[in-house]
Amino acid sequence: MTSSERVPALMAKELSKRYGALQACDQVSLTVQPGEIHALIGPNGAGKSTLINVLSGAVRADSGSLSINGRTVTRASLQQRVAAGLSRSYQVTNIFQTSSVFENLLLAVQARQGGHFSFLRARTRDRALREAAQALAQECSIEASLWALPAGTLPHGEQRKLEFALAWAAGPSVLLLDEPMAGMGPDETLRLIELIESLRGRAAMLLVEHDMQAVFRLADRISVLVSGRIIATGTPLEIRENKTVRQAYLGDEGAEC
Numbered sequence: 001m002t003s004s005e006r007v008p009a010l011m012a013k014e015l016s017k018r019y020g021a022l023q024a025c026d027q028v029s030l031t032v033q034p035g036e037i038h039a040l041i042g043p044n045g046a047g048k049s050t051l052i053n054v055l056s057g058a059v060r061a062d063s064g065s066l067s068i069n070g071r072t073v074t075r076a077s078l079q080q081r082v083a084a085g086l087s088r089s090y091q092v093t094n095i096f097q098t099s100s101v102f103e104n105l106l107l108a109v110q111a112r113q114g115g116h117f118s119f120l121r122a123r124t125r126d127r128a129l130r131e132a133a134q135a136l137a138q139e140c141s142i143e144a145s146l147w148a149l150p151a152g153t154l155p156h157g158e159q160r161k162l163e164f165a166l167a168w169a170a171g172p173s174v175l176l177l178d179e180p181m182a183g184m185g186p187d188e189t190l191r192l193i194e195l196i197e198s199l200r201g202r203a204a205m206l207l208v209e210h211d212m213q214a215v216f217r218l219a220d221r222i223s224v225l226v227s228g229r230i231i232a233t234g235t236p237l238e239i240r241e242n243k244t245v246r247q248a249y250l251g252d253e254g255a256e257c
Ligand SMILES: Nc1ncnc2c1ncn2[C@@H]1O[C@H](COP(=O)(O)OP(=O)(O)O)[C@@H](O)[C@H]1O
Pocket: 019, 022, 024, 042, 043, 044, 045, 046, 047, 048, 049, 050, 051
């Protein structure tokens, strides 16, 4: 392999998933390079969430293969995929609603780093974990004034940011994000765009998103999924100018992006 050929962070080959008569994912091939933000767009019911579930290991593919950082994980469990560097953001329900924001962050950090600190004395370990949780909060722009609040009382946008932080805590090299901006107002959307922008290059991200402002601002490349099939992959400019994509999905909206 020459130096110009990088090992892809994520490489899916002809992944398929059928639900009864419905082919939700139809031979989907997709490559995400290290540090790349790759957006996956397409109409409702196109199979985007199914693909995320197949990639994360929540749903088993009928056929096809998947590798993460060059490691084949096609039949690997969720935990094995996380060990290979894959993380995904879950729905808000993954947050412990009655625990404080900081406790949520602590638990996430502990899940990843607890083992590393096991040789330390309890007090030192607690301090190291707290510092790691603080660093995570700062990295993900979760303001200190929110840390003591029960997570369930945060505004929607802050909860989604916390959800993002919990996924980021795993230190992923590949992060799967399924509509992280869903239900957010324009200000909250902007703040999450800025957060993702600030982490650009530190992990490959596969971003499923309907918000075209977010997609065209963040994506290095975009793939378009329609009826379970990828109909185009390209730079934002290529996708905006792609006739088939405009007809199948973007319509006039694409012209404004
Ligand atoms: N667990 C499931 N059982 C049966 N059908 C499903 C299941 N999950 C998704 N589907 C169907 O697969 C298709 C793709 O759904 P989904 O992946 O959620 O699309 P998207 O995220 O692009 O809106 C839809 O027709 C949906 O109804």
